[in-house]
Amino acid sequence: MAEPSDSPVLRQSATFPPETIAEIQRAASEGLYDIRGWGAKRRLPTFDDLLLLGASLSRYPLEGYRERCDTNVTLGTRFAKQPIELKIPVTIAGMSFGSLSANAKEALGLAATEMGTSTTTGDGGMTNEERIASKTLVYQVLPSRYGLNPDDLRRADAIEIVVGQGAKPGGGGMLLGLKVSDRVADMRTLPAGIDQRSASRHPDWTGPDDLTIKIRELREITDWQKPIYVKMAATRVQYDVQLAVKAGADVIVLDGMQGGTGATQDVFIEHVGIPTLPAVRQATDTLQELGMHRKVQLVVSGGIRSGADVAKALALGADAVSIGVAALIALNCNRPLYLKDYEALGTAPGYCHHCQTGRCPVGVTTQDPELEARLEPRAAARRVRNYLSTMVLEAQTLARACGKSHMLNLEPEDLVALTPEAAAMARVPLAGTNWIPGVAASD
């Protein structure tokens, strides 16, 4: 008979696990919500919960290394005289100079240009480095209107009216004082070093009827040349997509709750919005009901990481995807370099989400010249280019296996789900069954 062990039996509370205890005690000590970068860290239904059905007897595959699988996509065909032509269906999402270093913005622009895709400005306006580096640049019009001016509006290739972002639907921007350098402050017409909290609503319009008029104003200012995107956080997708279409958007950008941020309350990041997976299907269904699918293009973002994610998002009806955090990771975010600097932030490579501090060890999300110098724009651009290229090759591999000669030919019928939840959200059958939860079986 075994002797009873002397070691104590530790029993962890499911309600109060160690991280919850630590957060309560941090809040008790500091009296302030936790602010951090990145997107949701909780487990969510994702594109990993879907599988693609490769061809066999009932479908023909394309030859993987010989037959073409095109990846080009055109955005802004509805009203704009000069739609955006992209070589790949992966774009770089809006991220501000201020949140990101100038070197990071330049590197993203160079990489996007080399790959024939677009990059996007952010809260704080357009930098010259970014404009010069980016062949195709989308200019964001945000509630804060920091740095907004008609000259940059005209020299942009498209305009993106930002209603919200996935990390913080209904919330405004935030840039803590450590990152509000003299240059950032000057671009935003603010005192240097302040905690900059930007507005959550636009100053000169409220609601969809006003947005219709606002879009027409921007079209008038730019002589109807530029596509106008409307970027929204994924929440009430059916209604919001309908309203954006009615307001006259050329392109809808839909950002799921996995979408990243430079700084936002953790409670916001983890508890507001819906995941990208259900959002893309709801948006596609809504556009199809309106007869506007492929007429108003749909770009989805929030947690896109690989060619598999790209293929699945496109199969669910997106025209393109957009990446933010993944592009930063390709730049070097969370790379195991400068370990002592990670340690000084109280974190480690692979876990860091400390963009809000401005002390980014690898020079991506900082305004500190010494840290920024760690990110050499050309070398960083090469990494992002390699990553984008890999994503596209992966997506093409999957599309060819499904018999598609163009990425946009992927369709929901190419997908099955691994979980009932994902099946319900994506409205594709649970793998090995004909069962789509919530959809009546056909005879």
Added chain:
Amino acid sequence: MITVDLNRVDIRELNQRLHDQNGDDGRTPWRIVGPDGRHSIAVGLDATLTVTVEGHVGYYCAGMNQHAHVTVNGHAGPGLAENMMSGTVRVTGNASQGAGASAHGGLLVIEGDASSRCGISLKGGDIVVGGSVGHMSAFMAQSGRLVVCGDAGAGLGDSIYEAELYVAGSVGGLGADCVEKDVTDDHRTRLTQLLCRAGIDADAGSFRRYGSARTLYNFHVDHAGAY
């Protein structure tokens, strides 16, 4: 004088004709008749044009104006001269909400009253209102001046940064972090010059000045109640 009748010409054609002057030193004045509350009249101008609109305008008249001098002989809808960069915009009547929103430069004169959120998110422009302004005016105003010859509604200058506010009449209430400040001789001199430039007959000595207490510039838990 070039006259454009908006009962015969649509907004697109009007704006295109005005934009075709962009970058030029337009010497011939433009007169626009029949506006009938239409939106986006004379937006995105980028030349030293003189444009007079005879009647009432809808949303965003003279939006993002650069260099041009636009006069509306009537009332204006929301977002008048939004994000103006330079030049002057004058309205002889009243203006609806969000007049001069996020204006980076230039001078906006409203001879009558302005509704709520006048000068919201102001970024360097000057706004002179001959009458009164509604609630939440100069909300989050960052730079520039809002001068109100009448009264100001509740929540004036809420979450204000470095903009300067002058009010001759009563104030319905100051917003978070907005406080009354001393008026020095230098302030009065500069205010007199601004009123003169705006063509508004008012005594600079009768205004009180408001601005930021700067207590909310960096978040502190003890100020949480102010948000």
